[in-house]
Amino acid sequence: MTVRTRVSHGLPKVNGLEGPCLVEIYGPKLGQTVPLDGPVTTLGRAAECDVVLELDNVSRKHCTVYAREDGHFVRDGGSTNGTFVNDEEVGGERLLRAGDFVRLGSVVFKFLTADQSGEIEAQYHETIYRLTITDGLTQLYNKRYLLEFLEREMARGIRHRRPVSVLLLDVDHFKQVNDKHGHLAGDFVLRELAAMLRARTRREECLARYGGEELCFVFPEATRNDALGRGEELRRVCADHAFVYDGAQIPVTFSGGVAEMQTHGAPLELLKAADERLYEAKRNGRNQVC
Numbered sequence: 001m002t003v004r005t006r007v008s009h010g011l012p013k014v015n016g017l018e019g020p021c022l023v024e025i026y027g028p029k030l031g032q033t034v035p036l037d038g039p040v041t042t043l044g045r046a047a048e049c050d051v052v053l054e055l056d057n058v059s060r061k062h063c064t065v066y067a068r069e070d071g072h073f074v075r076d077g078g079s080t081n082g083t084f085v086n087d088e089e090v091g092g093e094r095l096l097r098a099g100d101f102v103r104l105g106s107v108v109f110k111f112l113t114a115d116q117s118g119e120i121e122a123q124y125h126e127t128i129y130r131l132t133i134t135d136g137l138t139q140l141y142n143k144r145y146l147l148e149f150l151e152r153e154m155a156r157g158i159r160h161r162r163p164v165s166v167l168l169l170d171v172d173h174f175k176q177v178n179d180k181h182g183h184l185a186g187d188f189v190l191r192e193l194a195a196m197l198r199a200r201t202r203r204e205e206c207l208a209r210y211g212g213e214e215l216c217f218v219f220p221e222a223t224r225n226d227a228l229g230r231g232e233e234l235r236r237v238c239a240d241h242a243f244v245y246d247g248a249q250i251p252v253t254f255s256g257g258v259a260e261m262q263t264h265g266a267p268l269e270l271l272k273a274a275d276e277r278l279y280e281a282k283r284n285g286r287n288q289v290c
Helices: 119-133 143-160 174-181 183-198 224-240 269-283
Strands: 021-027 034-037 042-043 063-068 070-078 083-085 093-094 103-104 108-113 164-171 206-211 214-220 243-245 249-252 254-260
Touching: 021 119, 070 083, 070 108, 119 143, 143 206, 143 214, 143 249, 143 269, 164 174, 164 183, 164 224, 164 269, 174 183, 174 249, 183 206, 183 214, 183 224, 183 243, 183 249, 214 224, 254 269
Parallel strands: none
Antiparallel strands: 021 034, 021 108, 042 063, 063 070, 070 093, 083 103, 103 108, 164 214, 164 254, 206 214, 243 249
């Protein structure tokens, strides 16, 4: 990816004050900032754009961000794959609000605003911190955070003699989704599934993207049977959910494997045990939890 000089790695300044910007949270240049310091900022694959994104799923002049007295607006430039704000396609133009996610092809930016109290600096550092523990595509925790969380909960479980269980799940026939509907549809399925599961995640639990199309739940103080019951409930919700992308309904199910912590196990051992049960579910016909 080639980016022109308007993009920097530091906190942007405008006339000595902190200014609004876009922070790349998913794509080749994680954490990179795009200061919105002019009236017009263009993004696309063409060399004359202010921000050049050399990606096949980004159009030559993909979209434009306009600065006006009443805020910043994004307008799609007739792109092939569309411009999305918070997963809603932009029709015409749309006002950006602090914290909005702007997606062009496979790149996702977060829009940060500013005020004279330095709010943008706090938002900027919070965003950079979250980049280290969050998966950019699904907005779930990443594998790093998952392992740290699991290590803490397993140590606490051993100390207080309480159970800890995990559910490792994998989207069934995910390659077929990509082959038939395209990789953007595959990204949509993962984001939609993640949002659906996140809404059903309890405060004490952890939901993370383990890798690829694999997600992982950690259930503190839950036995294997407790986790199996939760897994079955979530599996039914997924199977009944309508995944609709670009007018086409995509059938989505997942297979899951459950494992309970042993007396002196390690996080990777527990995940390995769940992974073995996951592949058992796949061998037995998929769309089930073992």
